[in-house]
């Protein structure tokens with residue numbers, strides 16, 4: 363029998379993380395432990411109200427999942443199908459269980475998860491480092507401090523977006539990606555994107571509201587920069603529709619329901635000629651490392667949640683000038699940080 367347990371953890375941001383619709387100071391996440399005989403796997407949920415979840419709903423889901431995991435961690439497809447029957451949606455709760463199962467399976471076989479999936483750990487794209495919304499001068503200061511990262515992801519969706527990009531380009535020669543988090547109307551998006559194109563932008567993420575696929579297409583057809591969908595892509599069924607409207611999709615374990623689902627979605631997206639990206643919420647090194655095991659499959663990475671907090675309880679993937687270095691240990695390869703002060707965490711054995 364697979365046993366499951368969960369515990370809420372609070373992560374604290376080094377600086378408030380403001381995007382077009384919200385500002386975040388802490389992340390109320392949940393760490394999950396799945397046991398199978400002697401083997402223990404760990405997972406993390408980073409629930410987002412925007413997708414209908416909270417730490418409380420995750421804890422409730424985990425209680426509902428207990429007794430529904432069966433007794434064979436190798437049956438990941440069946441396990442995830444069973445969880446979908448227990449409750450619809452709730453993607454971060456499912457992601458936490460799914461990554462714990464991959465962790466157990468890797469540990470039982472004595473191989474890192476990337477190896478289990480047949481992926482080459484040296485083929486990871488560099489991650490971006492994200493700068494939250496602030497005044498143009500504050501964002502430029504933060505860009506200066508982030509000189510170690512060759513790719514910056516700049517949050518927009520304010521009244522100062524063009525000044526923001528100008529101020530950042532004045533101080534930084536990094537590759538710049540822009541994320542509006544659904545904060546523009548299609549008309550504003552076309553105007554703003556055409557105005558910021560002079561600052562050498564690689565692509566623009568989610569310019570308009572999630573449901574507005576016609577708006578996404580209108581923007582894509584009227585600007586020169588590639589458009590990547592994020593909030594518009596939650597389920598695998600979204601991909602065929604999106605392939606008509608955007609150039610690529612940003613996947614997240616927490617929004618798309620875990621590694622098993624995201625693996626499928628990446629392959630479907632590629633079949634539709636969409637560029638693929640792996641992103642994150644505010645997550646510790648536990649969930650970020652899980653996502654990084656899939657990174658050899660994608661064109662772009664935005665796996666920086668752990669870099670934006672000051673009390674990461676775990677160590678796993680490391681980042682050197684944006685390059686993701688996967689741990690060469692069985693399972694996810696995540697360990698509890700030795701100076702962890704996020705009280706009495708689990709042993710990442």
Ligand SMILES: C[C@H](N)C(=O)N[C@H](CCC(=O)O)C(=O)O
Nearest residue numbers: 492592641642643644664666667
């Ligand atoms: C932290 C990461 N770099 C990021 O920017 N994630 C946001 C998620 C925002 C949210 O829904 O809270 C994104 O890519 O939109």
Ligand SMILES: [Mg+2]
Nearest residue numbers: 541567568592
């Ligand atoms: Mg985004």
